[in-house]
Structures are given as C-alpha cells and as structure tokens.
Amino acid sequence: MDEELRLPRPPGVVRRFWAKHPLLADILIAIVCLPLSVAPTTFLAERPLPAPAAIAASILILGACVLLVWRRRYPLVVFAVAYAVSTFYLLLLTPSGTPLLLVASYSLAVYRSVRAAWIGLAVGVGVLLVISFALFAGGAISLQVTMNVVLGEFATGLIGTLIGANVRGRRRYLAAVIDRSKQLFVERDQHAQLAASAERDRIAREMHDILSHSLTVVVALSEGAAATNDAERARSASRAAADTARSALTEMRSMLGVLRDGDTDAPLAPTAPVCPSDTVAAAQRAGFAATLTTTGESDLPPAHALAVGRIVQEGVTNAMRHAPRATRIDVRIDYTDEHARIEISNDGAHAPQGLAGFGLRGLAERTTLLGGTFRSEPAGAGRWMLRADLPRPSGAST
Structure with missing residues (x-):
C-alpha cells in the first residue's frame, strides 16, 4: 500500500x-x-x-x-x-x-x-x-x-x-x-507502476524468446536421439541438447541477475544480441534444413542487433514448432543504409498463425518500439513468411 x-x-x-x-x-x-x-x-x-x-x-x-x-x-x-x-x-x-x-x-x-x-x-x-x-x-x-x-x-x-x-x-x-x-x-507512483509493468513485459519477452527457442531445439534433438538406432548420432544429439539447455541457462542468469537484491555485479544493460547464425546452426543440429543468407554490414546499435537476433530466433522456432514437416527454413537478412530487413520463410505452413502467440506479439511490440514494421502471413504455395523491417537510426555507422 x-x-x-x-x-x-x-x-x-x-x-x-x-x-x-x-x-x-x-x-x-x-x-x-x-x-x-x-x-x-x-x-x-x-x-x-x-x-x-x-x-x-x-x-x-x-x-x-x-x-x-x-x-x-x-x-x-x-x-x-x-x-x-x-x-x-x-x-x-x-x-x-x-x-x-x-x-x-x-x-x-x-x-x-x-x-x-x-x-x-x-x-x-x-x-x-x-x-x-x-x-x-x-x-x-x-x-x-x-x-x-x-x-x-x-x-x-x-x-x-x-x-x-x-x-x-x-x-x-x-x-x-x-x-x-x-x-x-500520485504521478510518482504511477510512473513507478508503469516502469514496473514495462520491465515485466520486457522480461517476459526475453524469457519467452530464450525458453521457447531452446526448449524447441532440445525437444527436437531429444526426439531425434530417441528415434535413431545409431548410438553415435544419439550421443551427438544428446550433447547438442545439453549445450542448448546450458546456453539457455546462461542467458537467463545474465538477464535475471539484475533482479537479485544486493548483486552489484549484475548487468544493467540488455543481454548480448543473439547471433542469427547460432540460431540457424541449432536448427540444423535438430535436423531441419535451415539456411542463412546475409547481405550488407551488420553494424547496428545493441537494441537493433538484439531485435534482429530475437526475430530470427522466434521465426526459426515457430517454423520448427508449427511446421515440423518443412523441407526448408530460409532466413535472409539484408542490411542497408536505411534499414535492416529480416525474412524467414518455410514450406510447411498448414494453418494461419497471425499474432495470437505471445512470441509473435512480443516481436511486434519489439519492432514497433524501434519504429519498424512486422508481418507474419502466408506467402502462397504452402509457404509462411515472417518479415520485419527495422529502420536504421540516424547517425548510425554505414
């Protein structure tokens, strides 16, 4: 009170x-x-x-x-x-x-x-x-x-x-x-409540992005290890699942450390950007035919770089979860002087997804905060396209 x-x-x-x-x-x-x-x-x-x-x-x-x-x-x-x-x-x-x-x-x-x-x-x-x-x-x-x-x-x-x-x-x-x-x-209390609500939303978005992707990869690797008769491939899949889970725990500790009372060493800045190539490599280890194509220089500010990594992570995770029979997951990132465009497509879409999921809503919010646009929609011929355009902030290096 x-x-x-x-x-x-x-x-x-x-x-x-x-x-x-x-x-x-x-x-x-x-x-x-x-x-x-x-x-x-x-x-x-x-x-x-x-x-x-x-x-x-x-x-x-x-x-x-x-x-x-x-x-x-x-x-x-x-x-x-x-x-x-x-x-x-x-x-x-x-x-x-x-x-x-x-x-x-x-x-x-x-x-x-x-x-x-x-x-x-x-x-x-x-x-x-x-x-x-x-x-x-x-x-x-x-x-x-x-x-x-x-x-x-x-x-x-x-x-x-x-x-x-x-x-x-x-x-x-x-x-x-x-x-x-x-x-x-009264305004001080209102600002504190708004700040707390915004922080809860930010933490919820980050936790969803980390856990959703990591658990999806772990589930895929575990199912693959259980389905194969090759002991060496099963061990490799199990090690990859453990590495993915360990990486997720490290990210969560880094993100939630600031909430611990008395922890002066906790990071006050956002977590490090997720590398899109790591996300694609994790999907490949889980048995998906994922590819990454990048053009231009990826010299973005930390907030934009983090958003690019999360968009790729969520898009690939959704393709792995909702299109398990997809034969291709194509990730394309175009860096220009004006914007960064991220496109993630797969050929295994079977039902409309829209923005009903928490992850897609979080991506839409993240993109809007940076002044960009976000779409997730069918692309025809059984394909699903996720596209985000992030404008490059003025004064950023080209």
Missing part, C-alpha cells in the same frame, strides 16, 4: 490549538469585542444617551457580537451588521470606532473573497461618507467630526481587509503547494 503524503506540522503550539478549535476562537473574539463596542456609548461617552437609544444600541451591539460566532459561515452578513452599528452610532450623534468593523473586514476577505472585501469597504465607507456630510450639512456635527468618522472607519476597514487579503493569499498558496505535492506523489 502506498505511503501517505506526510506534511510538516504547522509552527506554533498556540496556532495549532486555535486551528483545531475554530468555534472556541470565534466565541472568545465575540466576548472581547462586546465590551470594546459597548464602552464608547456608556462610560466613555462624552454625554449619556437617552434610555431608548442606549437600549437599542446595546441590543444591536450584542446581536453583532453574537453574529461573530458565525463569521466564517456568513461573513457578508457580519460585515453588513458591523457597518450598520457604525451607521447607528453616527445617527445617534455619538460617532465612535469599534473592533467589529476590523473583524468583519478580515472575515469577509478570508472566508468570502478579497474582491468582495474591497467592494464592501468601498460601499460601506461611501454610505458613511454620504450620511456624515448630510449630518454636517444639517449642522448636526462639525466638519472635524465628519472627517474623523470617515477616515477612522476607512482606516479600520482597510487594516482588516489588508490583513485578510494577506492571510487568504497565503492559504491559497499553501493549498496550491499541497495540491501540487499530492499530484507529484
């Missing part, structure tokens, strides 16, 4: 505590704001308010402070009520600042949007400006009081909005970083 993405703990014990208990934090903020909002209209006021006005102000302030408990869920409502409190104070001709507007502006920027906070600040200050100048025009308040009210509320709302915008931006940045980290974590 994949390990989970581990993130560092947030700094600060106090910050982690408040992050885990948001409701408690909002209740404490409401409790602190209540006396600071009531004080300007009571014992800090220059002149006491009439009883009805004082009661109305107290109820409005209490309701606004209680709403702070839900400031994360309804920040716009809290913001509107905070400006309503400021407007009510102004209409009572006792303009005074309260922390409600600071907290409300901060909450609107963090829990709604920065754009909404700036728009709310402009609208709220605009409304206060209009009411203040209307009262000034009517002689209710002086110009100094008007300017103090507008500038004071604007400064309070601006501070809250700037702090909220900074906090929201930081949260969005951290969320984006964490989201990207999670994506990279």
Whole structure:
C-alpha cells in the first residue's frame, strides 16, 4: 500500500490549538469585542444617551457580537451588521470606532473573497461618507467630526481587509503547494507502476524468446536421439541438447541477475544480441534444413542487433514448432543504409498463425518500439513468411 503524503506540522503550539478549535476562537473574539463596542456609548461617552437609544444600541451591539460566532459561515452578513452599528452610532450623534468593523473586514476577505472585501469597504465607507456630510450639512456635527468618522472607519476597514487579503493569499498558496505535492506523489507512483509493468513485459519477452527457442531445439534433438538406432548420432544429439539447455541457462542468469537484491555485479544493460547464425546452426543440429543468407554490414546499435537476433530466433522456432514437416527454413537478412530487413520463410505452413502467440506479439511490440514494421502471413504455395523491417537510426555507422 502506498505511503501517505506526510506534511510538516504547522509552527506554533498556540496556532495549532486555535486551528483545531475554530468555534472556541470565534466565541472568545465575540466576548472581547462586546465590551470594546459597548464602552464608547456608556462610560466613555462624552454625554449619556437617552434610555431608548442606549437600549437599542446595546441590543444591536450584542446581536453583532453574537453574529461573530458565525463569521466564517456568513461573513457578508457580519460585515453588513458591523457597518450598520457604525451607521447607528453616527445617527445617534455619538460617532465612535469599534473592533467589529476590523473583524468583519478580515472575515469577509478570508472566508468570502478579497474582491468582495474591497467592494464592501468601498460601499460601506461611501454610505458613511454620504450620511456624515448630510449630518454636517444639517449642522448636526462639525466638519472635524465628519472627517474623523470617515477616515477612522476607512482606516479600520482597510487594516482588516489588508490583513485578510494577506492571510487568504497565503492559504491559497499553501493549498496550491499541497495540491501540487499530492499530484507529484500520485504521478510518482504511477510512473513507478508503469516502469514496473514495462520491465515485466520486457522480461517476459526475453524469457519467452530464450525458453521457447531452446526448449524447441532440445525437444527436437531429444526426439531425434530417441528415434535413431545409431548410438553415435544419439550421443551427438544428446550433447547438442545439453549445450542448448546450458546456453539457455546462461542467458537467463545474465538477464535475471539484475533482479537479485544486493548483486552489484549484475548487468544493467540488455543481454548480448543473439547471433542469427547460432540460431540457424541449432536448427540444423535438430535436423531441419535451415539456411542463412546475409547481405550488407551488420553494424547496428545493441537494441537493433538484439531485435534482429530475437526475430530470427522466434521465426526459426515457430517454423520448427508449427511446421515440423518443412523441407526448408530460409532466413535472409539484408542490411542497408536505411534499414535492416529480416525474412524467414518455410514450406510447411498448414494453418494461419497471425499474432495470437505471445512470441509473435512480443516481436511486434519489439519492432514497433524501434519504429519498424512486422508481418507474419502466408506467402502462397504452402509457404509462411515472417518479415520485419527495422529502420536504421540516424547517425548510425554505414
């Protein structure tokens, strides 16, 4: 099971505590704001308010402070009520600042949007400006009081909005970083799975090519040794079968050595290319009339040379397995400046083979990976033709 993405703990014990208990934090903020909002209209006021006005102000302030408990869920409502409190104070001709507007502006920027906070600040200050100048025009308040009210509320709302915008931006940045980290974590696992799947496919192809050819030759030699009455020919066939099996074991050890844990001497490169002449010679020892014709220079890169050897090996093996009565197995390899063409034909085909076998599918995949083409089809007159064209990579020696 994949390990989970581990993130560092947030700094600060106090910050982690408040992050885990948001409701408690909002209740404490409401409790602190209540006396600071009531004080300007009571014992800090220059002149006491009439009883009805004082009661109305107290109820409005209490309701606004209680709403702070839900400031994360309804920040716009809290913001509107905070400006309503400021407007009510102004209409009572006792303009005074309260922390409600600071907290409300901060909450609107963090829990709604920065754009909404700036728009709310402009609208709220605009409304206060209009009411203040209307009262000034009517002689209710002086110009100094008007300017103090507008500038004071604007400064309070601006501070809250700037702090909220900074906090929201930081949260969005951290969320984006964490989201990207999670994506990279998932992509790393996906790439590992794809790499493991590709490696399994490669190993499966190599094991099939090695075992299929070697076991086919061993079976043919063993059947020939059992069928002949010539003791010397039987011994020769048995020795050839043992040599083939031993060669197959050597190839498998070389290929699978990289999978052994702690084996620093295991080869990290692909196994050595299989020589087509060795494949044809093995078929000849098994009693098949196999021939090899080569034209051009076989100076291919290791991957292409390995593919040529495997294609010849699989084609000859299929002819030995599926066309045991074939009188000829002809292998032709043409090396040119543009490509390497491999043709393997036999005259003992009796049923369509297509690409149903794992070996032919593996050859088709191997050829496609190198940008070539692969065909396995009847060639008429009871013959079967396997053909592969591998383009020579640019810059290769000619």
